[in-house]
Amino acid sequence: MNIILLSPDDYINDNTVQLVDDRLTHINKVIRAQPGDRLRVGLINGKIGYGIINNVDKTLCSLTVKLDQEPPPATPITLVLALSRPKMMRRIYRMAAEYGLKDIYIINSYKTEKSFWQSPVVEQQSVHKYLLQGLEQSVDTVLPSVTFKKYFKPFIEDELATLAAGKKALVAHPGNHPPCPIAVKQPMILAIGPEGGFIPYEVEKLNQAGFDTVSLGPRILRVENAVSTLVARLFDGAA
Amino acid sequence: MNIILLSPDDYINDNTVQLVDDRLTHINKVIRAQPGDRLRVGLINGKIGYGIINNVDKTLCSLTVKLDQEPPPATPITLVLALSRPKMMRRIYRMAAEYGLKDIYIINSYKTEKSFWQSPVVEQQSVHKYLLQGLEQSVDTVLPSVTFKKYFKPFIEDELATLAAGKKALVAHPGNHPPCPIAVKQPMILAIGPEGGFIPYEVEKLNQAGFDTVSLGPRILRVENAVSTLVARLFDGAA
Known part of the structure; x- marks a missing residue:
């Protein structure tokens, strides 16, 4: 998982997402991320950017996200x-x-x-x-x-x-x-x-x-x- | 399995091999070959050719083989x-x-x-x-x-x-x-x-x-x- 993909359902306001499921597991077990860490995220069918971890525990990870890059070009x-x-x-x-x-x-x-x-x-x-x-x-x-x-x-x-x-x-x-x-x-x-x-x-x-x-x-x-x-x-x- | 690979141990004389193991399973279950059928065979580190089935049952397949083609060129x-x-x-x-x-x-x-x-x-x-x-x-x-x-x-x-x-x-x-x-x-x-x-x-x-x-x-x-x-x-x- 080189990017964490978000869906509109993950948003609790304009720029904050809350993650559960296998993305949370990945953040805890593989990345072992801490509050303040910067992770690469992207919106499904949307832009790519970064999320800063607000808090993370076994049940939830909250991130403030900024999406400002286009995804790579499609292969035609x-x-x-x-x-x-x-x-x-x-x-x-x-x-x-x-x-x-x-x-x-x-x-x-x-x-x-x-x-x-x-x-x-x-x-x-x-x-x-x-x-x-x-x-x-x-x-x-x-x-x-x-x-x-x-x-x-x-x-x-x-x-x-x-x-x-x-x-x-x-x-x-x-x-x-x-x-x-x-x-x-x-x-x-x-x-x-x-x-x-x-x-x-x-x-x-x-x-x-x-x-x-x-x-x-x-x-x-x-x-x-x-x-x-x-x-x-x-x-x-x-x- | 697009070719049946032979080792020197499979030979019982100059041009007859007897197969057991997963190659026999493949001949019986996937190819469902019968006596007289022609299968593509090759000698490991050697030439490619054909084998004609002499007889085949659950325990053994005997083939008369003729190897006369070079394997494809190596990728350099x-x-x-x-x-x-x-x-x-x-x-x-x-x-x-x-x-x-x-x-x-x-x-x-x-x-x-x-x-x-x-x-x-x-x-x-x-x-x-x-x-x-x-x-x-x-x-x-x-x-x-x-x-x-x-x-x-x-x-x-x-x-x-x-x-x-x-x-x-x-x-x-x-x-x-x-x-x-x-x-x-x-x-x-x-x-x-x-x-x-x-x-x-x-x-x-x-x-x-x-x-x-x-x-x-x-x-x-x-x-x-x-x-x-x-x-x-x-x-x-x-x-």
Whole structure:
């Protein structure tokens, strides 16, 4: 937790917040903060700044906050990801928020097991928790939007072209395809398959929707590592 | 498991292997293979090819193997990584093997908790297991070498310059540093701190050993995501 994220409910007046829950635990157990200490805080979907601790004990931490900095710029990649195993999805939500992705579409695919659509990783409340963890890591406040599309074909045929308009659209797929480009200077939309990959029909439908197939080389990467590799290559966030 | 890795002990004659353990489980439960099926196999530190199943049951799988392809090229990055939490190290070992890194040095740092040096993630036998998992994912056979250096200063002062000779040497550290370069065309050596980062003294010692400090941008990434981001940016494996 490199930033403590606040919601409007935490405010008791214009510039004072009272924290309980795991943020209080973090302040007591990890930071071991004392009255007068300065902590980095931010308002969810708002600005970043500092909070000075007024008082802190086992039940409550009161902070006077000043928020005056913008959060870091968003990473201009829309992610279209086939639903994978819940364990992997939890990591990918955290990672996507950490990398500054803001628009995420979780779609069905042939190799997505039906049971995954019954798991908590497709419930907004759980997803929200993992996204917050990613923002807390990377010192951002802006929550990504995660949209679930349980039907592959209508999404690809009816909605995807609109989403991809004006963007460089890529689908990563193992095989003999052109290499994934580096440091692209325009908004992107990126489709990534489930464990085991998209089937040829799915790649074809994505190609018809304007997505170019690209390769990440001879190695087969885990889905989560494919996500981080693609984001790291495509977006030159350090420049 | 995208490849079944063999060791010399599995051979009962020049081209027949008998498998038990989790590889047999995988063949039965995940692949659900039958006699006559062709599976991708490789010899640890050797070639890749195919195995044809002679017979398979709950206790044993016998395969006739033919190994005729080279494993994918190594990723020319030596990784010097401060020891972090065991949970994170397990993922990083898998990931490093998956990405084709072959030379890994695990070092002490100020923010490395002493107890980490007592955990199984610094025992070669455990490490071997995680590295194999990474190779099984990415279809490689060549085991990385992992070396532990429990004393920061003598390693940095006496050994690191030799290791870094002829390589582009970089240390990733948050802050106002030049951005991490992209698609470097020479061998590299890359130093990455623990959770919470290197302390200024450690960065300075690395700089003295010829490492340039580079930034990954305004976001603070988890150590494992810093590793994948750096490897993805520095090495253009797809080209």
